[in-house]
Amino acid sequence: MSERTLQETVPLVGWGRTAPTRAALVPVNGDDDVRTAVLAATGRGVVARGLARSYGDAAQNAGGTVLDMTTANRVLHADLESGLVDVEAGISLDELMNRFVPQGFFVPVTPGTRLVTVGGAIAADIHGKNHHVAGSFGQHVRWLDLLTADGQVRRISPDSDPDLFWATVGGMGLTGVVLRAQVQMKAIESSRCLVDTDRTPDLDSLMTLLAETDHLYEYSVAWIDTLAKGKRMGRSVVTRGRFAKLDELPAKRRSDPLRYHGSVKASVPDVFPPGLLNLATVAAFNELWYRKAPTRKRDQLQSIPTFFHPLDAVGGWNRIYGPKGFVQYQVTVPFGQEEAMREVLDRLSSFGTASFLAVLKRFGPGNPGMLSYPSPGWTLALDIPVMKGLAGLLDSLDEVVVAAEGRTYLAKDSRVRPETFEEMYDRIDDFRAVRKRVDPDGVFTSDLARRLAL
């Protein structure tokens, strides 16, 4: 790492392409690079950055140092009996799948994109379609190596230092830099999923269907047409499934059951004008998408990319929202607060945001992660292009969510009010206590941390 690299700053944004700030971006090749950058940190601090799929400002650090972890992407050890893999934090879930699906192992948890790093997956304690069964990513991490503000590398696990471990899981990179982790992969017999599709005409029937039959599926998610109003409010397509066993594959596929190919097929050029996505074009898309889904279909074989990561087939899809960018609003409310979820969806729908589909899912039990997002209840996520009046609308929806004892997801957030955040995460003071212990001078910080005074 030369002096020159330290001096140069680059503009950094999250996936939503809003609120860019500048920082020195330092590529990491080995622990010493991380240690040097951490010990040399100025008052503006350090944060690690992976593949930058956080929508907001979690991996930005205005005026300070940002560590580019994607260069630390090796598999260090793999036990193909137990499925335990030791990896560097900058490796992506995409790479893990490329390496291990053909060997019979899938990642324990995957979000809607496989283009996230293991370090980021831990920092955001990501969840996927299997949360109601498997929990979030942190629950599948056996240990992790954390470089803390003093330059020491600590190997921590849920047993050795539970407070630091569960502050780091979901801690948005603010306890230190995750260098390596051991991840428990999930054994699979084939790389194909058996998928059931159901169409539901409104929100009530959707919630009923999910509540009654989700436990029968390992993976479950619903896509809601947010532009449908009135009686059709909440009309949805539900896709649920599990990995197919060897004997469930058609005969011609059985010879190569773990064949896997996940690649980006096309990229969106960076020339989308603002306003291309308007109510008319998006409503037409949503209508088409709802109509083309079967009312009820069982045991359809789908590939991993089709079932888990449909948007990954289009590189840089975030550009379709134009230069002004977009935000993702993702919130969860506990079971029993369905009315709050309905109100949120209703108000978003009547505000007339040109939003593509919203995602609705039921969460299972949470974990001890102090800032971990999932907790038992419903989670809703939707992308909204930046538009006039949106700030006020989302602030008022936050009030509905807080009143229902719900919360917002930091990995998606780019705009929640700090005092609202305080009400959402009741273990924030435990988190602050851990940070004070391992990082008394506040070396690790980010735009997110500054914005929310974490």
Place this chain on the structure above:
Amino acid sequence: MIDALGSPSSLLLVGGTSDIAVATARRYLAERPLRVVVAARDTPRRSAVAAELTAAGAQVQVVDFDADDPASPGRMVTEAAAAGDIDVAVVAFGLLGEADQLRTDPTAVAQLAQVNYVAPAVVGTELANQLRRQGHGVIVALSSVAGERPRASNFVYGSTKAGLDAFYSGLADSLVGTGVSVLVVRPGFVRSKMTEGLADAPLATTPEAVAEAIVTGIRRGRHTVWVPGAMRWVMSGLRHTPRALFRRLPI
């Protein structure tokens, strides 16, 4: 930090008792609570502004600032930044002066140039240094349409604003790539304590309208805004009016 939807968490008002500065704080506070630093001379008016903004939900910090004191800008910016980043800084101090007196009184001219040009340029430099270190932030400078083409009736004031406008427009360009941006605001005649007792000029506006233009301009990432917006085209016309005609215009 300024969030994804353009809401800042902190606001520095330099010349914090000016009507436009206070209106800007009120406009932001109508949306969300935030930290407001009121930089001004220690006057009863400053205490009243601090009390009003506190009541409106702001976490107010009061800092001394005197445009006549060359050491003041540096001290003011340091104190304002001590409690956290400055997300938006509004440079809102200035004097209108007595046009008749300014025509003949060199001391009054020097005083006006100090308050309206020298001090804002020094403040702008101090702010730029601070915000460059932060890697983000917006500086808002209150210019005036009077600076676009100074006219005989108040050319000294117009010339100071022309200087301020040129300084901040150039500063904006020099900050490209640092994460810091500058918004130059060119209001027409604003009905405020500065213009109390004067007759309205055409397209007269209010501090609230200027505040709205500032907040929207920041949200949209603008570099220059006119208030009201139509002033842009009026001034464009006036700039190109031949001098022989311009000096005869009743403006």
